[in-house]
Structures are given as C-alpha cells and as structure tokens.
Amino acid sequence: MAEILVSMRYDGPERTIAERAYRLLREDIISGALAPGLKLKIEMLRARYGLGAAPIREALARLSSDHLVKLEGQRGCEVVPMSVRDARDIGNMRKLLEVEALRISIRNGGDEWENALAAAFHRLERLERTIDQGIGDLAEWESLNHQFHKALVAACDSEWLLRMRQLMFDQHERYRRLSRVKTVATRDISLEHRALFEAALDRNAEKAVTVMETHIGRTTDAVLQSFAPGERALAR
Amino acid sequence: MAEILVSMRYDGPERTIAERAYRLLREDIISGALAPGLKLKIEMLRARYGLGAAPIREALARLSSDHLVKLEGQRGCEVVPMSVRDARDIGNMRKLLEVEALRISIRNGGDEWENALAAAFHRLERLERTIDQGIGDLAEWESLNHQFHKALVAACDSEWLLRMRQLMFDQHERYRRLSRVKTVATRDISLEHRALFEAALDRNAEKAVTVMETHIGRTTDAVLQSFAPGERALAR
DNA sequence: GATCCTCAAAATATCGATATTTTTATTGAC
DNA sequence: GTCAATAAAAATATCGATATTTTGAGGATC
Numbered sequence: 001m002a003e004i005l006v007s008m009r010y011d012g013p014e015r016t017i018a019e020r021a022y023r024l025l026r027e028d029i030i031s032g033a034l035a036p037g038l039k040l041k042i043e044m045l046r047a048r049y050g051l052g053a054a055p056i057r058e059a060l061a062r063l064s065s066d067h068l069v070k071l072e073g074q075r076g077c078e079v080v081p082m083s084v085r086d087a088r089d090i091g092n093m094r095k096l097l098e099v100e101a102l103r104i105s106i107r108n109g110g111d112e113w114e115n116a117l118a119a120a121f122h123r124l125e126r127l128e129r130t131i132d133q134g135i136g137d138l139a140e141w142e143s144l145n146h147q148f149h150k151a152l153v154a155a156c157d158s159e160w161l162l163r164m165r166q167l168m169f170d171q172h173e174r175y176r177r178l179s180r181v182k183t184v185a186t187r188d189i190s191l192e193h194r195a196l197f198e199a200a201l202d203r204n205a206e207k208a209v210t211v212m213e214t215h216i217g218r219t220t221d222a223v224l225q226s227f228a229p230g231e232r233a234l235a236r
Numbered sequence: 237m238a239e240i241l242v243s244m245r246y247d248g249p250e251r252t253i254a255e256r257a258y259r260l261l262r263e264d265i266i267s268g269a270l271a272p273g274l275k276l277k278i279e280m281l282r283a284r285y286g287l288g289a290a291p292i293r294e295a296l297a298r299l300s301s302d303h304l305v306k307l308e309g310q311r312g313c314e315v316v317p318m319s320v321r322d323a324r325d326i327g328n329m330r331k332l333l334e335v336e337a338l339r340i341s342i343r344n345g346g347d348e349w350e351n352a353l354a355a356a357f358h359r360l361e362r363l364e365r366t367i368d369q370g371i372g373d374l375a376e377w378e379s380l381n382h383q384f385h386k387a388l389v390a391a392c393d394s395e396w397l398l399r400m401r402q403l404m405f406d407q408h409e410r411y412r413r414l415s416r417v418k419t420v421a422t423r424d425i426s427l428e429h430r431a432l433f434e435a436a437l438d439r440n441a442e443k444a445v446t447v448m449e450t451h452i453g454r455t456t457d458a459v460l461q462s463f464a465p466g467e468r469a470l471a472r
Numbered sequence: 473g474a475t476c477c478t479c480a481a482a483a484t485a486t487c488g489a490t491a492t493t494t495t496t497a498t499t500g501a502c
Numbered sequence: 503g504t505c506a507a508t509a510a511a512a513a514t515a516t517c518g519a520t521a522t523t524t525t526g527a528g529g530a531t532c
Contacts, residue, residue: 015309015493016515018297041483054290054516057485061254061294065301067399073251074484074523086395093396096336159322160329163303164400251523252485277513290486293515310493310514 021051021059029068029079030174036082040069066167084227087175091220094168098216099209101153101165106205109155114201120144120151121197128190142173148193152200176219179226188218257287257295265304265315266410272318276305302403320463323411327456330404334452335445337389337401342441345391350437356380356387357433364426378409384429388436412455415462424454 014020025045028034045056064071071077105113124144130136149169156162192215199208250256261281264270281292300307307313341349360380366372385405392398428451435444 015311018515019309043483052517057294058297058515061297062301065298073255075251076484076524089394089396092394093400096332096397100332158325158328160325160404161332164329168396254485279513288487294485312494312514 016055017051018055018058021049021055022062024049025056025059025063026066026068029063030170030177032174032178034079036079036178038079040077040079042076067171082175082178082227084224087220087223087227090168090171090175091216091223094165094172095213095216097161097165097168098149098153099212101156101158101161102200102208102212103205104158104161105153105155106200106203106208108157109200113151113155116154117148117151117197117200120148121193124148124193125190128193132190142177146173148197152196172216172219175223175227179223189215192218252291253287254291254294257285257291258298260285261292261295261299262302262304265299266406266413268410268414270315272315272414274315276313276315278312303407318411318414320460323456323459323463326404326407326411327452327459330401330408331449331452333397333401333404334385334389335448337392337394337397338436338444338448339441340394340397341389341391342436342439342444344393345436349387349391352390353384353387353433353436356384357429360384360429361426364429368426382409388432408452408455411459411463415459425451428454 014023025034034040040060042053042056045051046053049056060069060071060077063069064077068080069077070080109117124141124147127136127141127144131138131141146169153162153165192211195211196208196215199205199211250259261270270276276296278289278292281287282289285292296305296307296313299305300313304316305313306316345353360377360383363372363377363380367374367377382405389398389401428447431447432444432451435441435447
C-alpha cells in the first residue's frame with residue numbers, strides 16, 4: 001500500500017500508522033474539530049480515522065506528554081479542557097520564550113536567515129492583502145503566519161528553546177482557532193508583522209521584542225475577550 | 237495481583253502496567269542505568285522489566301514526547317544521546333525558567349509557602365551535614381535537593397512554567413548523574429542553598445535570582461568539565 | 473427519599489500471534 | 503578484494519481476542 005499523504009505542514013514521510021494517527025489527532029485537537037473536554041473513546045476514534053486500536057493508543061500516549069490529551073489510567077482519556085486561566089498562562093509563556101528566541105536569532109542570524117525571512121514575510125504579506133479583500137484562504141494564512149514566525153527565530157541556536165517555543169505556539173493556536181480571531185481586523189496584525197520584519201533586519205532587538213510582546217498580547221487579549229462570556233460552555 | 241510499589245518520588249498510584257513501564261524507563265534513563273544512545277529493543281526491555289510488549293511500546297511513545305527516547309518509525313528507538321552542546325543548552329534553559337518561576341513565587345508566596353520551604357530546607361541541610369562527614373546517602377540527597385528546589389517555586393501560579401521547569405530539571409539531573417558531580421565539594425552547594433533560602437524568605441528576588449543563576453551555572457560547569465575536560469561553558 | 477449493594481453492559485488495558493520492514497549474512501560476478 | 507544481489511534472520515508494527523476495570527441501572531434496606 002503506497003498511499004500519498006498530504007498535509008498542510010508536511011514534516012517528513014510517515015513510516016507507521018501510529019505516526020499518522022498522531023498527526024491526525026494532533027491536527028484535529030488544535031483545530032478544534034475534537035472539542036476540549038471531549039471523551040476520546042477508542043472505538044469512536046477507530047471509526048473516525050479507519051485505523052486500528054493499537055496505533056491510536058500509541059498516538060494518545062504521545063499526545064498526553066504534549067499535554068493535548070489527558071490520560072487517566074483505566075478511565076480513558078479526553079481532550080485537555082481549555083480555560084481563561086490557561087489561555088493567559090500560555091500567552092505569557094509564549095511571550096517569554098518567543099522573545100528570548102527572537103533576541104538570540106537576531107544576534108546570530110546571517111545572510112541565509114535574512115533571505116529566508118524576507119521570503120516568508122513576502123508570502124505572508126501577499127496573502128494578507130487578499131484576505132483584506134475578503135478572498136483569502138484562512139487555513140493558508142495560518143500556515144504562512146506559522147512559517148513567518150518560525151523564520152524569525154530560525155537562527156536561534158538553542159534547540160530546547162525552539163522546541164518549547166513551538167509547543168507554546170501550537171497551544172496558543174488552539175485558543176486562537178477556537179475563538180475565531182478572524183473577526184479581529186487583520187490590518188493591525190499585518191502592520192505588526194511588517195514592524196517585526198523590519199526591526200529584525202535592522203538588528204534592532206529591543207524594538208523587535210517590544211513589537212512581539214504587543215503582537216502576542218493582542219492575540220491573547222482577543223482570545224480572552226471572545227472566551228470569557230461563554231467560558232462555562234468550554235470548560236465542559 | 238496487589239503489588240506494593242515503592243518509589244523515591246512517589247507520584248500517586250499506578251493504575252496500569254503502562255504507567256509503571258513509563259516510570260521505570262524514565263528513572264532508568266535519567267539515572268543513566270540505560271546509557272545514552274543505547275538501542276532499546278522491545279525484547280530486551282520485556283526481559284528486563286518482566287512486562288508485556290504493549291505497555292512498553294506505550295511508555296516509549298510517551299518518553300519520545302518527553303525527549304528522553306528517540307523514536308524512529310520502523311527502526312526502533314534509542315535513549316536520546318547526550319552532548320556538550322545539549323548540556324549547555326539545558327543549563328541555559330533551566331536558568332531562564334527557574335529564575336522566572338522563582339521571581340513569581342517570591343512575589344506570590346504566603347505563610348504556607350514559607351513554612352513548606354523552611355521544612356524542605358531544614359531536611360536538606362541536615363542531610364548535607366551528614367554527607368560532609370561522608371556518611372550520607374546520595375540518592376536521598378537527590379530527592380531532598382529536588383524537593384527544596386520545588387518548594388522554592390511552589391508559589392508560582394503558572395502551570396506551564398512549572399511544567400517546563402520540571403522538564404529542564406529532570407534533563408539537567410540526567411547530566412548531573414552521568415558526570416558524577418558528587419566529587420564536587422558539597423560545601424559550596426550547601427552554602428548556595430542557604431543563600432537561596434534566606435533571600436527567598438527576605439523576599440529579595442534579585443538576590444535570589446543571582447544566587448540561583450550561580451548555582452545552576454556551577455552545576456552546569458561541573459557537568460561540562462567532567463564531560464569534555466578543557467572546554468568551558470561560555471556565556472551565551 | 474437517600475444510601476448502599478449487586479449485576480450487567482461498556483470501555484479500557486493487555487496478551488499472543490501475524491504481517492511487514494529492516495538488518496545481517498551469503499553467494500556469485502567482475 | 504569489492505560490489506551487488508539475494509536469502510535468511512531479527513526486529514518492529516499491527517491486528518484480533520481476552521481479561522480486567524469502571525460505569526450505570528435497578529432493587530433492597532434504613
């Protein structure tokens with residue numbers, strides 16, 4: 001069986017069914033397709049994805065270490081619930097890590113980094129213009145936004161910092177998606193992206209950090225705002 | 237089968253064999269009993285722990301998200317290798333997170349926190365005196381040291397920060413164990429613990445942070461020295 | 473009416489066997 | 503002697519079935 005797998009964020013070939021299960025579950029949790037607090041019964045997942053029980057169990061085990069599912073011995077597992085408190089916590093942690101990685105990246109980045117960053121920024125800005133006109137693809141924006149932020153910190157030489165930054169980025173994305181931040185004007189965000197880009201190329205770390213903190217804070221605020229009224233429903 | 241499980245860091249009852257496998261493997265990797273780079277063959281682990289293959293696979297999956305084992309599709313898995321670069325990275329990250337958690341904890345801590353901290357410090361100091369006399373138990377020291385550091389940051393209200401701090405603490409411990417830091421005089425470390433304790437109770441965050449940075453840096457240096465004699469930790 | 477049993481139904485966790493893939497060893501050609 | 507092709511061995515990944523545990527409904531007791 002040689003099935004071609006397509007993924008928005010293709011990350012190397014999947015050699016096992018367990019890896020595929022991991023990716024599928026991960027995407028469905030982050031995108032919100034599997035709601036926070038939802039009980040994840042093996043039989044239900046087997047039917048949903050058409051996979052065996054063993055690979056699914058393995059995927060759930062990995063996701064529990066990623067803190068996307070809660071695994072309770074003999075009592076099955078559920079999608080980790082969301083809360084205002086958690087959203088705030090994640091926002092703060094993302095700030096801390098993203099800013100640190102950005103500082104290092106700006107200090108270390110060479111020509112190659114600048115070029116990749118410019119390319120990522122260009123792609124993102126082009127799409128943001130079409131979104132302003134109401135014809136852009138939101139999933140595509142998520143992807144390019146992700147790539148731009150990754151390009152910003154790509155020259156950071158701390159693997160652990162990048163790993164944790166990524167973890168917080170993904171967790172933050174889950175909240176962003178849930179609260180449908182698309183209603184917030186993209187124009188502001190687009191301007192922030194440009195400011196980030198220019199500060200980075202100018203090697204103006206302090207300026208970049210300030211913008212980044214505003215940028216993340218704004219996103220978190222939007223999440224919290226659309227979250228607070230209906231908190232009860234989300235907490236299960 | 238009602239077997240009593242004893243663990244140095246007992247963390248609630250284990251309801252499944254998979255959880256036990258996870259704990260056992262985790263301890264053996266951190267303690268160095270399973271050497272870095274070692275190929276982890278299922279059959280070998282089955283024999284070692286007397287457990288079935290399924291729970292072991294599940295444990296390995298979780299450990300791969302903890303970055304203690306590397307899982308490569310269809311090619312088995314191995315204990316994550318160690319390197320000078322990684323040791324330095326972990327030391328820096330531990331500094332960043334521990335210091336941040338400490339600041340918050342000192343700001344938020346109440347009476348209850350002070351009491352628990354004093355108790356943890358007292359237990360640790362008492363043991364350190366016996367170790368100075370050459371009659372102390374090193375495993376016991378690991379445990380009390382762990383508890384003291386945990387008590388310091390216990391009043392931090394960011395779950396994510398505490399989670400990541402713990403991750404780095406464990407990773408750091410793995411390096412500390414490998415390099416047998418016991419040869420380093422415990423007297424200095426003991427003095428640092430006292431300084432940390434007093435600064436925390438004085439609510440002198442800046443002082444506490446300075447001591448903590450020295451404390452972690454010293455440990456990292458010791459690790460690096462016994463790892464690659466000659467090479468030195470460079471300020472990042 | 474509330475609390476405590478008991479028993480059946482559902483779900484989870486684990487085992488043993490099998491299919492698939494990778495690794496190792498062997499052979500034959502150049 | 504080296505390389506390539508191939509066959510055998512080992513290891514991994516997955517499935518299907520079974521054992522164990524939890525959950526929930528219905529009745530008996532206070």
